[in-house]
Amino acid sequence: MIERLNVEPxxxxxxxxxxxxxxxxxxxxxxxxFTELCRSSGSRIGAEVFGKIDKxxxxxxxxxxxxxxxxxxxxxxxxxxVIFNNALSPSQERNLEKIFDARVLDRTSLILDIFATRATxxxxxxxxxxxxxxxLSTRLVRGxxxxxxxxxxxxxxxxxxxxxxxxxxxxxxxxxxIKKRLDKAHNQKEVNRYSRKKGKNQVxxxxxxxxxxxxxxxxxxxxNMLYAADKPFATLDSxxxxxxxxxxxxxxxxxxxxxxxxxxxxxxxxxKATLDDLRTADLLLHVVDISDKDYRFKVxxxxxxxxxxxxxxxxILRVNNKSDKANLSNLExxxxxxxxxxxxxxQTEEGFDDLINSINTKLYGKExxxxxxxxxxxxxxxxxxxxxxxVIEERTSDSGLIQLQIKSNALELxxxxxxxxxxxxxKQLIKEAx
Numbered sequence: 001m002i003e004r005l006n007v008e009p010x011x012x013x014x015x016x017x018x019x020x021x022x023x024x025x026x027x028x029x030x031x032x033x034f035t036e037l038c039r040s041s042g043s044r045i046g047a048e049v050f051g052k053i054d055k056x057x058x059x060x061x062x063x064x065x066x067x068x069x070x071x072x073x074x075x076x077x078x079x080x081x082v083i084f085n086n087a088l089s090p091s092q093e094r095n096l097e098k099i100f101d102a103r104v105l106d107r108t109s110l111i112l113d114i115f116a117t118r119a120t121x122x123x124x125x126x127x128x129x130x131x132x133x134x135x136l137s138t139r140l141v142r143g144x145x146x147x148x149x150x151x152x153x154x155x156x157x158x159x160x161x162x163x164x165x166x167x168x169x170x171x172x173x174x175x176x177x178i179k180k181r182l183d184k185a186h187n188q189k190e191v192n193r194y195s196r197k198k199g200k201n202q203v204x205x206x207x208x209x210x211x212x213x214x215x216x217x218x219x220x221x222x223x224n225m226l227y228a229a230d231k232p233f234a235t236l237d238s239x240x241x242x243x244x245x246x247x248x249x250x251x252x253x254x255x256x257x258x259x260x261x262x263x264x265x266x267x268x269x270x271x272k273a274t275l276d277d278l279r280t281a282d283l284l285l286h287v288v289d290i291s292d293k294d295y296r297f298k299v300x301x302x303x304x305x306x307x308x309x310x311x312x313x314x315x316i317l318r319v320n321n322k323s324d325k326a327n328l329s330n331l332e333x334x335x336x337x338x339x340x341x342x343x344x345x346x347q348t349e350e351g352f353d354d355l356i357n358s359i360n361t362k363l364y365g366k367e368x369x370x371x372x373x374x375x376x377x378x379x380x381x382x383x384x385x386x387x388x389x390x391v392i393e394e395r396t397s398d399s400g401l402i403q404l405q406i407k408s409n410a411l412e413l414x415x416x417x418x419x420x421x422x423x424x425x426x427k428q429l430i431k432e433a434x
Contacts, residue, residue, distance in 0.1 A: 033260075034085040034107070040233070041114045046077045060099075061092045067099060074100045083110055107262065108135060114233050123185050130178045137171050189277070202251045202363050203240075205278050207306065208287035209298040210258030213321040217287060217346040218255040221245060226255065233258060238277050247356050249388075251363070254281065261301045278309065283362050284316045290343070291325035315362050319355065321346050365410035374402040375421030 031048075038045060051066050060067050061084070074082065081103050082096065088106040096104045105113070112135060115128045206214040210233050215226050223244040243251040254277055278284065286302060288295055299318075306312060317340060323331055324345040331343040335354040342358050344351035360367070369392065374382055382402055385391050393405040403425070408416070416422050 031085070037110060037114065038083055041110060041117070043081075043083075046079065047073055049073065056086075056092075059092065059095050061086065061088055061096070067096070071100055074102050081105065083107075111233075111260070111263070118233055123182065126178050126182050126185070130175060130182070133171050133175050133178070137168070137175075201242075202249075202282045203254060203280060204251055204283045204285060204359065204363075205254040205256055205281035206285045206287055207256055207278065207302065208258060208285075209289070209302055210260050212258065212287045212289040212298075213346050214258065214287045215255055217285075217319070217321060217344075218253055220346055220349060220352070221248075221253050233260075240277070245356060248359060251359070254278075259302050259305050261298075263305070278311055278314075281314055283359065284311065284314050285359075286316050286318045288318060288320050289322050290320040290328070291322040316340065317342065317358055317362050319344060323351065324348055360409065364412060367407055367409050368413075369405060369407050370413065371403060371405050371425040372416070373397070373423045373425055374404065376400055376402065378402070378419070378421050381416075381419065381422065 035045065035048070049066075049070055051062065053062060057063060062070075070082065073079070079100075079102055082100055083105045085107055087108060088096075088104070093104045093106065112128070112132050116132065119125045119128045206218055208214050218224065218239075218241070219226055221243060222241040224239075224241050226239060238254060238256050240252050240254045243249075243253060256278065284306070286299075286306075288299055292298065306316075320334075320341060320343045322345060323343045324347060328334065328343060331351040332354060334343040335341065335351065335358070342351060342354045344355050382391075382404070385404065385406055390406045390408055391404050392407060395403050397403055413424065417424070
């Protein structure tokens, strides 16, 4: 079945430089996601070809009839590129390119291409290049096999190092060089992470499926202007910034690269060092596009990757974003109904009070009210408690002690207990004071 896309103007279809192939056994959302990936890479799609395949053929992946059908379309549309929403072997890619007289890409190659165009930082570019070279190294086989040395012995030796062997050696050397540079860069990141921990800052990392709204939320929480767009993989570089909301105290937020189903293995390996930032986080905010009709599938995919990366032991707060697009109301009631979920809109900042309270609860424990006493010389502590908005009521005892009713969480109270002259009053002491 062939579905023509309504692309305007018509000349875009005629001069198309991208061509898309899908498969009917994929879900509707998977097809839409792949189409969006193609457009996100700069594709001008002229037609979509859908087919059902029980068993891929070893030479072309698809059967001869479908090959001829696509070949005719490539010629008709003057297509320069054919993209498969499947994983192709190197030999299948080469065989199809010869028949179509056009470049053939599979899903992995497409995602690598998108990453290559979006990476902006030094580390990001190195990681993408490493993934590309790792992927390319499997595509060199038989490229120059007519010269490759096959046997040893007198009269049977080949002409020396062939083009294929040279390419393999050069790629191997480049991969080693990139890994050394990445190791150096990530050692510096380790120092930065140590400094953050030493400064007693809590680290909160934003994770989630690509295009869930992580960067928009990050900008709201940190008052930054990072690039955010309604397209896959708008963010590729991990960024950490200080919180700008007073009620959240000393927190550092990290924006990370979005996940996607069937993420290429090469990318997972290359970005593991960047994802190490997640392992040092005190809390993960799992941002979900609640307006997406297939959000349940995407939630499962993200949780699966979190488990594979060994992050399951870190507390997770699910943030259901884009509630305005989903036409959801009474966000406070929705958030109150679930312990580990909040409903917000990063675009309108609706539901942020619930988000802030939930982050504080996850990091520091529930807020509680306590009567405490301070020695008169702890005036500096009294001033700090007032400036943070923690003091509810104050009185002075007959003995000259400062007595305050404060609202605080368990973690902060444990720190205050270590200060000489600070004491939490029990019920009996409070009655005696009154």
